Amino acid sequence: MNSNSPQTAVSNGRTVFIVDDDADARQSVAALVSAHGLVAEEFASGEAFLAYDLGQRRGCIVLDVRMTGITGLDVQAELRKRGNILPVIVITGFADVPMAVRAMHQGAFTFLEKPAADQELWRNIEMALDQEQIVANLAARKREIQTNYDTLTDGELQVLEKLLQGEPNKAIAADLDMGLRTVEMRRATILKKMNANSLAELVRLVLMIGDGK
Numbered sequence: 001m002n003s004n005s006p007q008t009a010v011s012n013g014r015t016v017f018i019v020d021d022d023a024d025a026r027q028s029v030a031a032l033v034s035a036h037g038l039v040a041e042e043f044a045s046g047e048a049f050l051a052y053d054l055g056q057r058r059g060c061i062v063l064d065v066r067m068t069g070i071t072g073l074d075v076q077a078e079l080r081k082r083g084n085i086l087p088v089i090v091i092t093g094f095a096d097v098p099m100a101v102r103a104m105h106q107g108a109f110t111f112l113e114k115p116a117a118d119q120e121l122w123r124n125i126e127m128a129l130d131q132e133q134i135v136a137n138l139a140a141r142k143r144e145i146q147t148n149y150d151t152l153t154d155g156e157l158q159v160l161e162k163l164l165q166g167e168p169n170k171a172i173a174a175d176l177d178m179g180l181r182t183v184e185m186r187r188a189t190i191l192k193k194m195n196a197n198s199l200a201e202l203v204r205l206v207l208m209i210g211d212g213k
Contacts, residue, residue, distance in 0.1 A: 013058055014132070015039040016125060019049045019075065020064035020091065025114070029062055032118050033125065046075040054084065058136065060109070060128040062121075065092040065099045073099060076106050085135055087128035091116065146209050148194050156193075159186040164203060 016033045020026040030040035043049040065072035087109035092100040100111035109128045162172040173180045196202035
């Protein structure tokens with residue numbers, strides 16, 4: 001592994017991971033990435049990349065499909081098993097296009113034929129990073145909603161379940177054998193805790209984290 005440039009404000013903490021057993025090709029991509037102000041990290045084999053702990057690293061992956069040792073497809077399959085969400089740009093020779101198509105079926109962001117023009121490669125890296133940002137923002141939003149949801153008491157969850165079923169306050173009070181005023185107070189508390197301005201927004205937030213379906 002080799003880091004080719006210091007992390008900059010432009011990088012926003014994101015890295016382009018380059019996995020290719022062709023040193024010249026690998027270094028060419030790294031130079032392009034660094035020239036645009038992003039951090040590039042190089043790996044000379046699929047094994048070396050899989051041995052590296054990505055943790056919560058942000059960015060995207062530029063992956064050669066045919067390498068000595070395990071192939072790019074094997075690397076991609078293992079990343080999926082590990083729950084990797086970083087977009088993967090597959091780099092392929094003309095004869096390897098069927099492999100690249102398989103990679104797309106396995107969830108690759110796109111594939112480019114070698115040698116990819118700098119402008120085309122950078123455009124795809126930018127698009128991959130845009131996608132990664134969208135996914136990261138959504139994941140952060142879901143964590144925020146889940147944190148709010150976890151503050152609801154058992155009594156509030158009972159009322160919430162009825163609200164999601166479309167029951168009005170009076171019906172909820174009858175079903176749960178509680179006063180109408182209690183239902184109204186719990187409904188207001190639920191909206192406040194969930195940072196929802198309306199019942200419609202509350203439903204949308206709960207559905208985002210998979211509850212109430």
